[in-house]
Amino acid sequence: MSTTDEPRSVDRGGVGKQFDFHAAHFDNQANEDDQCARVHGHTYVLEVQALGHFDPARGMILHGDVLKEIYRTKVEPYVEHRNLNEVLPFNPTMENMTSWILQQYQKALRGFPAVHEVEVILWETRTMYCRMRGGAF
């Protein structure tokens, strides 16, 4: 058996990685009767995707270890087993967290010309997430 088909350059592709972390938080702007106003914890699931041009000659958009290293140095120290309200200088809602994580990746991926955009999906529960996307430049 043989094939003559080869990988093709496409306009855009993505390479992603998934992480999880445990953290406590509360919504400091929620009404008192809203349960989100009370301190509670989540096992957050984070998905990060670097979108860019695929070069079949190299066979890679971005080495997955780069996404891992950015998480390890720019995100994890601030979130893993933390009370997010004490560590982060903003109200740690799912949307604010997603925006902040996206910003960490956008800044860190500036030196990678093949990467044009970054997408972040942050799952606060098994059924609820926030998704944001922005340019990496």
Ligand SMILES: [Zn+2]
């Ligand atoms: Zn919560």
